Amino acid sequence: MxxxxxxxxxxxxxxxxxxxxxxxxxxxxxxxxxxxxxxxxxxxxxxxxxxxxxxxxxxxxxxxxxxxxxxxxxxxxxxxxxxxxxxxxxxxxxxxxxxxxxxxxxxxxxxxxxxxxxxxxxxxxxxxxxxxxxxxxxxxxxxxxxxxxxxxxxxxxxxxxxxxxxxxxxxxxxxxxxxxxxxxxxxxxxxxxxxxxxxxxxxxxxxxxxxxxxxxxEDEILYCSCCSYAANVERAQGIKSPIHHQEPLPLEEVSTPGIKTIEDLAAYLQIPKSQTLKAVFYSADDEIVFVVIRGDLEVNEVKLKNLLKCSELRLAEDTEVEKKGLVAGSASPVKITGIRIIADDSVTQETNLVAGANKPDYHLKNVNYPRDFQVDIITDVATAKVGQGCPRCHSELNSIRGIxxxxxxxxxxxxxxxxxxxxxxxxxxxxxxxxxxxxxxxxxxxxxxxxQSHDEKGIIWTMPISPYQVYLCALGLEDNKVVTVAEELYACLMKEGVEILFDDRFESAGVKFNDADLLGIPLRLTISPRALKSQSVELKWRTEKESHLIPLSEATQVIVRDLTQRQDLSPGRPSPARDYEQERFQRGQVQ
RNA sequence: CGGGGUGUGGCGCAGGGGGAGCGCGCAUGGUUUGGGACCAUGAGGUCGGAGGUUCAAAUCCUCUCACCCCGACCA
Missing domain, CATH: 3.30.930.10 (Bira Bifunctional Protein; Domain 2)
Known part of the structure; x- marks a missing residue:
């Protein structure tokens, strides 16, 4: 073409x-x-x-x-x-x-x-x-x-x-x-x-x-640094070991004027967020459910939706929460009835948490399960996080993004x-x-x-899916020799079945090179008066910085050979975008 | 569906009550040709749409449509 x-x-x-x-x-x-x-x-x-x-x-x-x-x-x-x-x-x-x-x-x-x-x-x-x-x-x-x-x-x-x-x-x-x-x-x-x-x-x-x-x-993946565990964050599990294990202390009410969020509560009481109990309310197909989770964790709505087997799940409105007799901002499962309570297992493992007192401006210290509250379901409904333990081998989980x-x-x-x-x-x-x-x-x-494969100049196609294999640049088209040689090479390579783009435009070298880079064709050939002086063609791979010359007489043969070699990708093939995290991929490709 | 933003020539943008402009691209001619050349001449737009205000609307007002971004959402 x-x-x-x-x-x-x-x-x-x-x-x-x-x-x-x-x-x-x-x-x-x-x-x-x-x-x-x-x-x-x-x-x-x-x-x-x-x-x-x-x-x-x-x-x-x-x-x-x-x-x-x-x-x-x-x-x-x-x-x-x-x-x-x-x-x-x-x-x-x-x-x-x-x-x-x-x-x-x-x-x-x-x-x-x-x-x-x-x-x-x-x-x-x-x-x-x-x-x-x-x-x-x-x-x-x-x-x-x-x-x-x-x-x-x-x-x-x-x-x-x-x-x-x-x-x-x-x-x-x-x-x-x-x-x-x-x-x-x-x-x-x-x-x-x-x-x-x-x-x-x-x-x-x-x-x-x-x-x-x-x-x-768009998707976040959590993967283990040691074993082959890898999961979409929607599904990933992380080990949530208790971090504040102590002997249960007596329940105690504290005044927390105007405190409604976990951030404010932790700051006000000068405790880590992980020492608090978070209450989140959802509407699941019109049923209001009460989810409790350790304050430093987030509810995973996909897990919750699967657990409840509902078709619509959304955060409950404040008015819906109030109708249930709950105080948004100071709610806790302590002494609460008439609503389904789902506890993330982080809460039931933890001791002496700070939770809402179910009245405005007050919280409870030293809340312990099951001494102070009961729940309907205990399971994992938390979004796994970097740094938590791998569910298989307990090593640390890392995060990476993918499409x-x-x-x-x-x-x-x-x-x-x-x-x-x-x-x-x-x-x-x-x-x-x-x-x-x-x-x-x-x-x-x-x-x-x-x-996955581009640079500041444009696309970098891998050979097997590139729209064309070769981009043939002819520079100095008013030189008849350039035209003759380029046309000849173009014809020869096509005859060999090479998929080739022939840049026959009367444009400057810069325009052609930039377009070649933008289009990302793996191999660029240049025919120019300069190279023709030594009876050569210039080859440049899109993934490489330097070009090199090959004798015109061997051009077709050499090019066809090189293309064939690269058609089937070998693992070691250089490609800047593919190099990173390469080892991880291999580990991630589970048996 | 909530929040934010943008609609002016193929692309990028400026203009913001009275001449529809700039850069790139495109066409023609000429000079150029190893990393997005230059000169000259030209073509190309119902200013997203409808209604209104006004002597006069790309510009002000109302409605509407489309598109983009964040979120919700996305077997």
Whole structure:
């Protein structure tokens, strides 16, 4: 492809709507164009990258015996009613009506459709296991799309669904898919960490996310510095050893005029926050619940939501709290009845805490469980923190940020049961197949790859997903020799199957070099009168600072050889963005 | 949904009751060509939309739409 013909020109200035690196670079290179909030056109360069990622995915999945198919984006709403998931998706589900007033929706995911499809085609245990996948556009009416392709309302996704005879089969497929995912991301040249994840309202016992590690990531990951434990903060557990263990002292009321927050209380009484008991009130599907937790910790709403099995969870309004006869700012579980009390285990392990006195301007000292209060549930509902102990090996937890590019779930029989899918097992009995589902956000992966691999000049593509492999710069085009040599090399390399961008524009060297860097093509070749004096071509890798000359006569041969070597990434391949935390990734990629 | 912000040519921005401007980009001609050259000439905008105030509105008022950021939210 000639650069002069590429649809979409590079921009010198950053469009003001973007403040996210990948978003800025995708706009500056005109790889994407925004049509509405969270809705983008992929221009030719981006489309090539998406295709490459898709091909890597296909190759890896087909090796497992998975079969590709294509389900509709437009789905009958009725099937979402049957599984009840129109409720859990809520407003994120795009809905519409056809001319006969029949309700339809745009698929945010395809568990319903695939399960129905399998219903019509699954008869015998001999048909299992089954792995089906598609590459599809998904629609989710996100409350707030952001970051360009990182959180869009329309995006491309690979979703695979597994069906198995039994739990062992599901486990085997799940492990197989973990390996496939690790292969896929590695082949794309992005470093990911696999972490334990919340499976949310979809249920199921096992769920893992694959995170592209980058400081700009939306998700926080807690990982152990010693063992392989890594989890999304939504799910992570930290060991909360008691820090003030003492003999219980007698309960004592203290005056705390105007004190309402834990910060103020700790400062006023000159005690650490960890010596206080925090009371937080939530409305869980309209039930007000009372959560108590050690003052230095925060309630993890995901854990709480899973515990209460509610569909809506929010902080209670002050008026709702008052209606329950509680004093916001001075509330405690001491002598409180008529409300469900959930205690984080940090509270029940601790001694002599300062808690509210359930009347304004007073607190209680030396509150101890179970002497002074009772609770309905004791469990872990705290947000794990850096510095806490790893739940597996008790070493210290660290924190890092990532972008979720893959998510896998063991669904079990949730969908097959609801939609009545069964098969005849070996003994001739009706049996429910066990499902797993596995997703990769392809367009998000494209953006995440840029987040992970760029510098101040632009994108740094890894070879396997770069839109082109080579950027051929011809400098001094009024020199006929330059034109002849460049055209010849361009033709030769194309004949060899090299994907090449030929910058044939009458532009200054600076413009061409800057565009080459911005576009991030791995190898830049320069043909110029200067290099031609020594019958040479200049080679420069995007990841390296220095260029070097090779003889013109060997150019095609050398270039093809070097490209082949770099096509399949070896672990030691230099890439500035991939170097950092490299060891961690390897440790994080759990067996 | 709460809070904040922005809408003026393809991109970045200035202007703030009476001529719609600047830089980049684009076109044409010329001089240039190893890290975003220069000169000249030009094309391109219902100032997000609707209503109002006024002799006169990009500018003031009202409503509205879109987009961005923070939060809530996000299987």
């Amino acid at each position: 000639r650069v002069s013909h590429i649809f979409g020109k590079t921009l010198r200035e950053i469009p003001s709507e973007a403040d996210n690196i990948s978003h800025q670079l995708l706009l500056r290179t005109t790889m994407i164009h925004q049509e509405a909030a969270g809705v983008y056109t992929y221009l030719p360069l981006a489309w090539r990258v998406l295709h490459k990622i898709e091909q890597i995915i296909r190759k890896e999945l087909d090796t497992l015996g998975a079969q590709e198919l294509m389900m509709p984006a437009l789905q009958p709403f009725e099937v979402w009613e049957r599984t009840g998931r129109y409720l859990s998706f809520g407003k994120s589900l795009f809905t519409l009506k056809d001319r006969r007033d029949r309700k339809l929706c745009l698929g945010p995911t395809h568990e319903e459709i695939i399960t129905e499809l399998v219903h019509y085609n699954l008869k015998s245990y001999r048909d299992l296991p089954l792995l089906l996948y598609q590459l599809q556009i998904k629609f989710r009416d996100e409350p707030r799309p952001r970051g360009g392709l990182l959180r869009a309302r329309e995006f491309t996704m690979m979703d695979l669904y597994s069906f198995d005879r039994d739990a062992e089969g599901l486990d085997a497929n799940y492990h197989q898919m973990i390996q496939a995912y690790q292969n896929i991301f590695e082949r794309c040249g992005v470093s990911t960490m696999m972490v334990e994840a919340d499976s949310g309202a979809i249920g199921g016992k096992d769920s893992h996310e694959f995170m592209v590690i980058t400081a700009s990531g 979720e590019v893959g998510h896998i779930f063991k669904l079990g029989t949730i969908f097959t049961e609801k939609l009545g899918v069964s098969f005849l097992d070996q003994e001739g009995r009706q049996s429910l197949p066990l499902m797993g589902c596995y997703g990769i956000g392809i367009s998000r992966l494209l953006a995440a790859a840029i987040e």
